[in-house]
Amino acid sequence: MGRLSTIVGAVCCLLLAAQGDAAQESCVTCHPDVRTEYEQGVHHGQFECTGCHGGDPAALDASAHAKEKGYVGVPGRRQIPALCGGCHSDAARMRPFGIATDQYARYQTSEHGIRLAKGDDRVAVCTDCHGVHRILAPTEPTSPVAPANIPATCGHCHSNKALMDEYKLPSNQHEQYRNSVHGIALLVEERRDAPTCATCHGVHGAAVSAGQDIGTVCGTCHVRSLEAFNQSPHRAATAEGRMSECASCHGNHGIAHPTRALFDTACKKCHQADDAGVATAARLNTLLNQAEESLDAADGDLAQVSQRFPTVVRYRPRLQQARAYFIEAQTVQHSLAVGRVEDLTRTARSISDEVRAAIHSVAGGQQVRYLGLAVFWVFLLFVVGVAYLYKREQQGQR
């Protein structure tokens, strides 16, 4: 079957090579809607209908579908990867476009490719993700393989419960992802660098990562967290297969923004209530809570006092520095090194305490003003009294 596909691919390539300037082929006479679609895609101008479908590009009647002219019709699903790969794996042909040529090779290593080779043609093939006639570059926002659209494209099949049940696969990944911190970054905040399904699972060679691969995948972006994790006892646990690195605590698709509630929920999955691990978790929890409370209190003081004493806002950069130590502590905590986290949180707290003291001393000036006012009034009333008595004396004289 693979050989047949390769032959078909080669034939189509030859046909393509035989194309001259791909102007009007007669196909569009009977298939005008397809023409509109095709003209919006990237293949338009490179090759036309007969490049994939074969047939007579000059005939205006049913003889266009002549098998002698290589008419294939709609290519079968199992033929499609080889058909596309016929050009897209040809390094010489793809060189002018600067496109990689490993897609077909990777596809054959993917879950989709492996199952397709075994005869299952319900798996995704090229056209399922890239489109059929209107194939757009991934940089186009409306392309189904644009980063922001990839979750929906994969979800087309992977959210289909009936379909996924047959493979004994879950079908809630897309739903989970949409509500996760990565999904929100991609779909709501429209960050170009947010991970999509393809980022973690691979683009054409899509497969599920497991065990130690998970940390490598997450660590491509979360570099420091992986560094810290590799210094922790959990590294050994992962090597022994007792946990799956990041996914064990943070999940895989529905990754929520981590809060300190994770200390209560995640550790319990493996640790007993009284073992050393839980004690470490409790200590880290306390340290981070203390630091965050101190920082939030300082922020609140600053906001409140700045209404009366506007120049205290110049303490904001210093508070930002304090918060930077806290942020670093949150990353370093993955190493479970309580000592290092303690150092960082202590520094954060001491800076924020120093700023709070400075803010309070500025605000304390208000009390001094009231005292000064009281002293002023005492003196004032004294002078008024003397003036009044003097006036009385002067008037009495007359």
Add this chain to the structure above:
Amino acid sequence: MTEEHSRRSFLGKLLSGSLIVGALGVVSSVVAYLFPPESVSSALGPQRTRVGKLSDLPVGEGKLALVNDEPVWVVHLAQGLVAMSALCTHQGCIVKWQPDRRLFSCPCHQGLFDARGNVVSGFPQMPLPRLDVGVVEGEVYISAGRARA
């Protein structure tokens, strides 16, 4: 009569005395007011911050300075001096200049910026804001405003 007179003159002296004391208080307050505080001398005064001597900053090295209470990196590149804010544009941690890699690295999430402040990798999306830097008689100064380049 004399008693009245002396009482009146005492009251008169007391009145003028206390008025003089009050006037002195007002004058000394005005003088104290006119002594400019520290921040006026620095913030509204000369619009530049001294970083150090150019000779103390070899090529490839950087120095962290405080400009308007904000940390700023001054780096001596082969093409000249550059100054940019040291606050990472991701979450505001203070980046470190690593001369061997010629990169600014953020200790929080490993955001990386090149020597011009552009993002190389990591979570930051915006480059580090640049500031004007110049050398006057061998001394390196940073101006308080932001550079446009």
Add this chain to the structure above:
Amino acid sequence: MFTPLRDVLHLDTIRTTPVRFRLLHFFSAIAVLLLVVEVASGVLLVAYYRPTAADAFSSVAIVTDEVWLGWLIRSLHVWCADFLILFSFLHMIRVYFAHAYEAPRQLTWVTGILLLCVLLTFGFTGALLPWDQYAYWSTEAARKAIAAVPGLGPVVLNVIWGGWAIGEEVLLRFYVMHIGVLPWIAALLLWLHLVLVWHFGLTEPVLRSRRYGRLPSAFFPDFVLNLLIAVLLLFGVLVSIATFFPAALTAPADPIKALGGVRPRWYFLAAGELIREVPGKLASLALLAAFVLLILVPVIDGRPDTTRWRTVVRWTLGALAIAGALLLSFKAYVT
């Protein structure tokens, strides 16, 4: 030691009437004191204020926070401005009802009204100087209101304002007016006003008290000592108000973040409401008419011999005008 001063200033005598200085006469005296405080605090503020869009706010913030008693100077300046205008209004009302503008004191009234207008302009230009959100947006609202007055509005905007949208240029122009132009005009008008008052003396009050008929009161010690006590107490009250209610400073001016519900200063509420109520060209006519009527009061009703009927009319008209102004202000305040 002070005897030569008394002789030089002729403090022992008063020029004309055997009238005791009534409490009502103190409105003007308090206004003068407030003016002195205002000028003094203003001069001190000039030492630190920067009239540029970049620095204005932070210079005011530094005066408020860092400079010794800067908060007091600024709060005094802001509060005295309001009180000064209030007491000038009260003084004007007192003079109106007392018919003190009758011949030969018509020019005193005219200089007084002009002085009041200068004070209002002082208040208007000064309000923009802190360059905070309230300053920017209340001036912007005023600009819209002035521009909406057909005919008169654009003239005012171009001559006094410079015609521009609010920005660095307007700030500088307002600052120059506030410290460089208006003070001279105010000084001239005030000098004229005081010279005229001094020359013609104080009039008899319409309502005479039982105590009328006592010995003529001397300038010194009666008026001076009363004035000293009043000045000291008033200064104490001002400083207390400035301490308990320091002048506000909202966020720095942001030209693209509008401040909702911003009202102009209280003394402009009536005029603003009048412009809003009266449609089209009538608005400028109404404002002009109000001003002209006010200035020409002593021309209309300057005869010294006043009948009961004229008094009744005068009091009714005055009460109506005040009521109208208050109603307009109230309406502007609540909407």
